Amino acid sequence: MRDEMRMIVCLKPVPDPKYWKNLTIDPVLKVLVREGMPNVINPLDRNALEEALIIKERRGGEVIILSMAPPFCLSVLREALAIGGDRAILLSDRAFAGSDTLATSYILAEAAKRLAPFDLVLCGNETIDGGTAQVGPQLSQFLGLEGISFVCRVEEFLFEEGKIRSLIVRRKTDAGYLSMEVRLPALLSVVKEANIPRYATFMGILEAEKKEIQVWNGNDLNIDSSRIGLTGSPTKMSNLFMPELKRKREIVKGTPEVVSSLMIDKIHQAGLL
Numbered sequence: 001m002r003d004e005m006r007m008i009v010c011l012k013p014v015p016d017p018k019y020w021k022n023l024t025i026d027p028v029l030k031v032l033v034r035e036g037m038p039n040v041i042n043p044l045d046r047n048a049l050e051e052a053l054i055i056k057e058r059r060g061g062e063v064i065i066l067s068m069a070p071p072f073c074l075s076v077l078r079e080a081l082a083i084g085g086d087r088a089i090l091l092s093d094r095a096f097a098g099s100d101t102l103a104t105s106y107i108l109a110e111a112a113k114r115l116a117p118f119d120l121v122l123c124g125n126e127t128i129d130g131g132t133a134q135v136g137p138q139l140s141q142f143l144g145l146e147g148i149s150f151v152c153r154v155e156e157f158l159f160e161e162g163k164i165r166s167l168i169v170r171r172k173t174d175a176g177y178l179s180m181e182v183r184l185p186a187l188l189s190v191v192k193e194a195n196i197p198r199y200a201t202f203m204g205i206l207e208a209e210k211k212e213i214q215v216w217n218g219n220d221l222n223i224d225s226s227r228i229g230l231t232g233s234p235t236k237m238s239n240l241f242m243p244e245l246k247r248k249r250e251i252v253k254g255t256p257e258v259v260s261s262l263m264i265d266k267i268h269q270a271g272l273l
C-alpha cells in the first residue's frame with residue numbers, strides 16, 4: 001500500500017489501419033509482415049493510458065509505458081510519452097519474434113517483475129490486429145494479480161491507514177454493469193467507454209524528447225528461452241489468409257412489393273436469414 005500509484009501501461013504498436021490493404025502474410029511462418037508498415041498505438045491502449053493519466057492526476061504517481069515490439073516502433077512509444085507517460089521500456093530481441101499470446105504475456109510479465117513494485121497494470125481489452133483479448137488475463141496470472149477485464153471506469157479509491165488499499169471498478173457485462181472491489185496491486189483491461197483519450201500537445205511533444213526510453217532484450221530479463229519465440233509458443237498456425245472479397249451485383253426491377261419479396265427470397269437463398 002502506498003500514497004501514490006505506480007502504474008505500468010502495456011501498449012502494443014499495431015499496423016495503421018489506413019494501410020491495411022498493403023498488409024501481407026509470411027507464407028511460411030503464417031504471421032503478419034510488420035516491417036515497413038506505419039504503426040500506431042493500439043486504440044484501446046490509448047484508453048488504458050488515459051485511465052492511468054487520470055489516476056495520476058487524482059492520486060499522483062508514475063506512468064510507465066511497456067511494449068514488446070521491434071525497434072522501428074520506438075516512435076509509437078515516443079508518442080505515448082508525448083501524451084503523458086513518464087518513461088518507457090521497449091522489449092526488443094530477435095528471440096522474441098514469433099511469440100504467441102502466451103509467450104508475449106510471459107515476456108511482459110518478466111519485464112513487469114523487473115519494474116516492481118507497482119500498484120496497477122493497465123492493458124487495452126484487446127488489440128485491432130491480433131484481437132484475442134488474452135494478453136491481459138494471462139499477464140495477470142503470470143504476475144499472480146487479480147485481473148479484471150472489460151473495465152469501463154475506476155470509480156473509487158479505498159484507503160487503509162491513509163494509503164490506497166483497493167479500487168472500486170465498474171465492469172461491463174452482457175447484462176449491464178458490475179461494480180467490483182479489487183485489491184492492489186491489480187491488472188485492469190480497459191474498454192472504449194472508459195474515457196476519451198487525450199492527444200499529444202505541442203508542449204508534450206517537446207517534453208517527450210527529454211523522457212527516457214530504455215530498450216531491454218532477453219538478457220535483461222529472467223527468461224527461460226524455451227518459452228519464447230516461435231518455437232516456445234504453443235499456438236501453431238495451421239493457416240492464415242486474407243479473406244477474398246467477392247461481390248455480385250444484380251439489379252432487381254418491379255413494383256416495390258415485387259422487389260421486396262424477391263429480395264427476401266434472395267436473402268433466404270443466400271442463407272443470411
Ligand SMILES: Cc1cc2nc3c(=O)[nH]c(=O)nc-3n(C[C@H](O)[C@H](O)[C@H](O)COP(=O)(O)OP(=O)(O)OC[C@H]3O[C@@H](n4cnc5c(N)ncnc54)[C@H](O)[C@@H]3O)c2cc1C
Pocket residue numbers: 010011012013031034042044045048066067068069096097098099100101102104105108122123124125126127129130131132133134135136230233235236237
Ligand atoms: C504463432 C504466432 C506467431 C506470432 N508472431 C508474431 C511476431 O513475430 N511479431 C508480432 O508482433 N506478433 C506476432 N504474433 C502475434 C502476437 O502473438 C500477438 O500480437 C500478441 O501476443 C498480442 O496478442 P493480441 O494482439 O491478440 O493481444 P490482445 O490479447 O488482444 O491484447 C490485449 C492487450 O494486451 C496488451 N498487449 C498485447 N500485446 C502487447 C505487446 N506486444 N506489448 C505490450 N502490450 C501488449 C495491450 O494492452 C493490449 O491492448 C504471433 C502470433 C502467433 C500465434
